[in-house]
Amino acid sequence: MASEEEFNVEETLEESEETCDIYYEHLLLLEAVTNRSCSMVHELVHNRGMSPDFNVDGQSPICRAAKLGYVDILDILVEGGCSLLVTDADIWRRQALHVAASKGHIDFVKRLLHYGADINSRDDDQRTPLHWASTYGNIDMVRYLVSEGAAVNMAQCDGFTPLHAATCLGHHGVCKVLLDKGAEIDRCDRDGWSAFHTAVCYGHKLVVQTLLDAGASLLKLTSDNENVVHIAASSGRIEILKLLMQSGVNLNERNKDGNTALYLAVFYNEFEMVRFLIQSGADMYISPENGSTPLYLAAFRGYTDHLCVFIEAGYNFSGISWLHNTVFPGLLARNIKMCQLLYRKATNPPSLKDVCKFKIRKCLKYDEQFETRLKGLGLPALLEEFVSYKVMNSIQPLIDRKF
Numbered sequence: 001m002a003s004e005e006e007f008n009v010e011e012t013l014e015e016s017e018e019t020c021d022i023y024y025e026h027l028l029l030l031e032a033v034t035n036r037s038c039s040m041v042h043e044l045v046h047n048r049g050m051s052p053d054f055n056v057d058g059q060s061p062i063c064r065a066a067k068l069g070y071v072d073i074l075d076i077l078v079e080g081g082c083s084l085l086v087t088d089a090d091i092w093r094r095q096a097l098h099v100a101a102s103k104g105h106i107d108f109v110k111r112l113l114h115y116g117a118d119i120n121s122r123d124d125d126q127r128t129p130l131h132w133a134s135t136y137g138n139i140d141m142v143r144y145l146v147s148e149g150a151a152v153n154m155a156q157c158d159g160f161t162p163l164h165a166a167t168c169l170g171h172h173g174v175c176k177v178l179l180d181k182g183a184e185i186d187r188c189d190r191d192g193w194s195a196f197h198t199a200v201c202y203g204h205k206l207v208v209q210t211l212l213d214a215g216a217s218l219l220k221l222t223s224d225n226e227n228v229v230h231i232a233a234s235s236g237r238i239e240i241l242k243l244l245m246q247s248g249v250n251l252n253e254r255n256k257d258g259n260t261a262l263y264l265a266v267f268y269n270e271f272e273m274v275r276f277l278i279q280s281g282a283d284m285y286i287s288p289e290n291g292s293t294p295l296y297l298a299a300f301r302g303y304t305d306h307l308c309v310f311i312e313a314g315y316n317f318s319g320i321s322w323l324h325n326t327v328f329p330g331l332l333a334r335n336i337k338m339c340q341l342l343y344r345k346a347t348n349p350p351s352l353k354d355v356c357k358f359k360i361r362k363c364l365k366y367d368e369q370f371e372t373r374l375k376g377l378g379l380p381a382l383l384e385e386f387v388s389y390k391v392m393n394s395i396q397p398l399i400d401r402k403f
Contacts, residue, residue, distance in 0.1 A: 045080035069105035159189030192223035225256030258288035302331025
C-alpha cells in the first residue's frame with residue numbers, strides 16, 4: 001500500500017506537468033499572435049477555451065498584438081473574452097492602449113477605444129497613452145488622441161506632463177501640437193521644472209525656440225531656485241544659451257545657494273561653457289554663500305584649462321589673499337608651474353600691453369562678430385593678434401606655452 005508521502009509526490013508531479021503544459025500552451029498562443037496566425041489564435045481561444053488573460057515571460061497576448069498593430073488578432077482576443085486591462089510585466093506595467101500609442105498604431109487604438117478602453121488610462125508610473133505617444137514622437141497619434149479627448153495636462157507620478165515628455169526627446173512637432181491644444185507651458189513637475197527647463201537641459205534647440213515663441217517664461221525658477229541660464233550652464237548647452245541671450249537673460253543671476261551660471265559651469269567642469277560665459281561678459285568675481293569664487297573652485301579642483309581662461313580674460317589676482325600667502329588650495333598645490341604663474345599674476349601689476357588688450361576687448365564686447373569688428377579697427381597685425389580671442393579659443397597651445 002502506497003504511503004501518504006508517495007501520493008503527495010505523485011500529486012506534485014501531476015501538478016508540475018499540468019503547469020508545464022499550460023506554460024507551453026501560453027507560449028503557443030503568444031507565438032500565434034506574433035505570426036499573425038488568426039486561425040491558430042481562434043482555435044486556442046475559442047475552440048480550446050484558453051483564457052488570453054495571462055502574462056508569460058513578461059508578455060501578454062493583447063499587448064503583443066498592440067506592439068505589432070494586429071487589429072484582426074485583437075478582435076479574436078476580445079471576442080474570446082480578453083480583458084483590455086491586461087498588462088505586460090515591464091517596469092511600467094503598460095496596457096495594450098499604452099503600447100499601441102507608443103508604436104503609433106492608430107487603427108489599433110481606434111479599435112481599443114471602440115471596445116471601451118479608457119483614453120486616459122494610466123500605467124504604474126501614471127503615464128497615459130498621450131504620454132507614450134509624446135515620448136516616442138508619434139505626432140499623428142498625438143493628434144488623434146487629443147481629438148478623441150485625451151487629457152493634455154494630465155501628469156505622471158513625478159509631475160511630468162506629455163509636453164515634458166516631448167521636450168526631453170526633442171519632438172518639437174509634438175510640442176507644437178500639444179501647445180496648440182492647450183498644454184500648460186509653464187506647468188512644473190514635482191521638482192519645479194517646467195517643460196522649458198527640460199528642453200534647455202536636454203539641449204533641443206528647435207524645442208527651445210518653439211517654447212520661446214509660445215511664450216515660455218525666462219524667469220521661472222525650479223525648486224532649487226535655478227533658471228534656464230543656470231540649467232544651460234550646468235549642462236554645457238552653449239547653443240541654447242546663445243538663443244536665450246538673444247531674449248535678454250541675465251548671466252549673473254544666482255540660484256538659492258548663491259551660485260551663478262559661471263560657478264556652475266566650473267562646478268560641472270564644462271570648460272567650453274566657462275570660456276563662453278567669460279567671453280560673453282559674465283561676472284568672474286561673484287561668490288556664492290560659501291565664499292568660493294569660480295576661480296577658487298577651479299584652482300581647488302586643479303582645472304588648469306579653466307585657470308588659463310581666467311588669466312587670458314584679465315582676471316584681477318592682486319586681491320587674492322591665498323595667492324599672496326602662497327596657500328594653494330586642493331589639487332592646485334600639485335601644479336608647481338601654475339602656482340608660480342598665479343603668484344606672479346597676484347604680485348605684479350598687469351603690463352600696459354595687457355591693460356590695452358582687456359580694454360579693447362571690453363569695448364568691442366564679445367559675440368560671433370567680435371573678430372570681424374576687431375579686424376575693422378585697422379590695428380597693427382601683432383596687436384590685433386594679441387587682442388584676438390583666438391588664443392583663448394585654442395587653449396592647449398596656451399597651456400603648453402605657459403608650462
